[in-house]
Amino acid sequence: MGPLIPQEIITGQWDFVIALLIGGAFGFILEASGFSSSRNIAGVFYGYNFVVLRVFFTAMIVAMVGLLYFSYFGWIDLDLVFVLPTYLNSMLFGGFLMGLGFVIGGFCPGTSYTAVAIGKIDGIVFATGFLIGVFLFAEGFPFYEDFYTANDLGNITIGEMFGISNEWIAFLFVVVAIVAFYVTWLIEKRVRKNMTEYKFE
Amino acid sequence: MDTKIVKKQQPKYINPYFGGILLGLLLLAAFFIAGRGLSASGAVKLLVVTVVDKVAPAHAEGNAYYSKFIPADGSSPLYNWLIFGAIGTFFGGMLSGAIFGRLKKLRVEHSPKISARTRLIAAGAGGILFGIGSQFGRGCSSGAALSGTASLSFGGLIVMALMFGIGYVFAWFFRKLWI
Numbered sequence: 001m002g003p004l005i006p007q008e009i010i011t012g013q014w015d016f017v018i019a020l021l022i023g024g025a026f027g028f029i030l031e032a033s034g035f036s037s038s039r040n041i042a043g044v045f046y047g048y049n050f051v052v053l054r055v056f057f058t059a060m061i062v063a064m065v066g067l068l069y070f071s072y073f074g075w076i077d078l079d080l081v082f083v084l085p086t087y088l089n090s091m092l093f094g095g096f097l098m099g100l101g102f103v104i105g106g107f108c109p110g111t112s113y114t115a116v117a118i119g120k121i122d123g124i125v126f127a128t129g130f131l132i133g134v135f136l137f138a139e140g141f142p143f144y145e146d147f148y149t150a151n152d153l154g155n156i157t158i159g160e161m162f163g164i165s166n167e168w169i170a171f172l173f174v175v176v177a178i179v180a181f182y183v184t185w186l187i188e189k190r191v192r193k194n195m196t197e198y199k200f201e
Numbered sequence: 202m203d204t205k206i207v208k209k210q211q212p213k214y215i216n217p218y219f220g221g222i223l224l225g226l227l228l229l230a231a232f233f234i235a236g237r238g239l240s241a242s243g244a245v246k247l248l249v250v251t252v253v254d255k256v257a258p259a260h261a262e263g264n265a266y267y268s269k270f271i272p273a274d275g276s277s278p279l280y281n282w283l284i285f286g287a288i289g290t291f292f293g294g295m296l297s298g299a300i301f302g303r304l305k306k307l308r309v310e311h312s313p314k315i316s317a318r319t320r321l322i323a324a325g326a327g328g329i330l331f332g333i334g335s336q337f338g339r340g341c342s343s344g345a346a347l348s349g350t351a352s353l354s355f356g357g358l359i360v361m362a363l364m365f366g367i368g369y370v371f372a373w374f375f376r377k378l379w380i
Binding site for chain 1: 212214215217218220221222223224225226227228229230231232233234235236237238239241242245246248249250253264265266267282283285286287288289290291292293294295296297298300301303304305306307308309310311312317320321323324325326327328329330331332333334335336337338339340341342343344345346347348349350351352353354355356357358359360361362363364365366367368369370371372375376378379380
């Protein structure tokens with residue numbers, strides 16, 4: 001049955017309406033969870049607020065397990081679901097830069113949009129910096145074109161990479177998430193006890 | 202009495218696990234409907250491509266990166282799923298902010314230990330790093346780390362692990378910005 005648009009069960013003219021609605025729900029959930037505040041987000045790195053980890057990991061395991069069940073019930077053809085291709089060198093480097101940008105800037109692109117939407121100037125500056133970064137990357141592209149596509153592993157899944165089934169991978173993710181939820185809850189309690197300055201905004 | 206005041210100061214956020222379940226179901230719905238997950242950085246990329254293509258079309262055509270995203274039929278790169286998704290994200294955030302009373306006049310949020318100016322410099326620098334990184338990483342937290350890993354992409358897992366891992370590695374150096 002699914003996915004609907006790639007199989008043309010929903011036709012082209014509805015595409016953008018659906019994109020708007022999905023995007024709208026995305027922004028709403030991000031803002032309502034507290035991601036329009038960089039101080040909430042950066043808390044994950046200092047132990048005073050693990051909201052990022054909670055929302056992110058919960059969403060990831062719900063979607064991951066959901067996809068596998070949808071496939072099991074025959075509701076979705078996983079071959080038609082986009083699996084992000086892996087370019088090892090480039091993605092390691094990209095992840096490195098994003099980690100650095102994350103702890104310095106306190107936002108990621110999606111969360112900065114919601115910060116802009118509620119009037120945060122630091123969100124506007126982050127989003128502008130993001131745009132400049134994309135521009136700089138594109139301008140320099142000829143210099144690292146080979147690096148960008150080096151070590152191309154194709155649309156490889158985590159299970160294929162480690163030689164075990166993706167069902168086991170999903171199960172492991174759930175276990176790790178539950179342990180992480182518990183441990184970070186303990187850490188957060190301890191850090192907050194010694195913290196007087198952090199006021200939620 | 203004290204606790205009452207503290208509670209008043211605390212903004213109303215939804216429970217993070219509830220938010221996570223909603224976000225997970227939304228992501229699942231996106232996979233089911235569109236065959237792909239959520240995205241945030243793609244829209245900015247297309248915006249940059251569009252502007253460069255308008256200002257210097259020959260330069261854009263000659264660059265292997267820009268030209269990848271310029272539609273062959275001459276239509277605008279902006280007429281794209283990713284752009285509408287990002288517009289939706291902006292207004293969805295605004296709606297939530299309005300409902301929960303966070304939609305206010307322009308302001309800078311920063312730790313009391315640093316000035317607004319320091320915060321803005323850090324935000325700009327972080328944004329630039331994120332912008333460059335997201336292109337090497339084939340997506341940002343939404344497209345690569347969250348949607349990629351949820352669809353069991355190995356590359357998505359790499360981006361997620363590096364993004365958080367490197368954040369922790371460098372957290373000590375930038376602690377003054379936050380705590």
